[in-house]
Amino acid sequence: MWLFEDKEIKSHNDLHKNCTDIVYIITYTNGQRYIGKKVVRSTSILPKLKTKAREGARTITRHILRDEQGNIITSKADRKKARARGLKAKAEEYEEVITNKPFLNYKGSSELTKDLEISAKEIMYQCSNKKTATYLEAMLLFSEDVLFSDLYLNENILGSFYDNSLDGLIGLEKT
Secondary structure (H helix, E strand, C coil): CEEECCEEECCHHHCCCCCCEEEEEEEECCCCEEEEEEECEEEEEEECCCCCCCCCCEEEEEEECECCCCCECCCHHHHHHHHHCCCCCEEEEEEEEEEECCCCCCCCCCHHHCCCCEEEEEEEEEECCHHHHHHHHHHHHHHCCHHHCCCECCCEECCCEECCCCCCCCCCCCC
16 A cells, blocks of 8 residues: 555545655565656547547647648647748647556566565645656655665666766775
């Protein structure tokens, strides 16, 4: 079971309605920990169906600029040229669909943790986008010095920093 601010999280309804990603710490019975992030909801923008609305979807309107063949014009320079030719953006309706992703029984993705028994799962942060979750996860990983601590099972930070990342340090001893 997950905890967030000492409250049990038993379903997606217990999370903030705008939460798409969580940053977590899983503690194992041997006392070791793993810090990570997990997608709990995804948002998709899909063309509106002609017959009926998708269940749970919300209609949104976007102003789309299309060329004479109907292709969407995306680059800033091409949009400027198209407007000079007299093309105008038209309102088009889409559906925003939010899909809950499984997370309640999540045990982690690290090979180091697959055979370990979990004693606690704590949500540290609820985030409304992946960028914020990535930043907060990295902040926690660096602040807890996970690469150089036997308490943590994390092997890297952002796929770029590993336990040998300070091998090039000159003049100071690694701690």
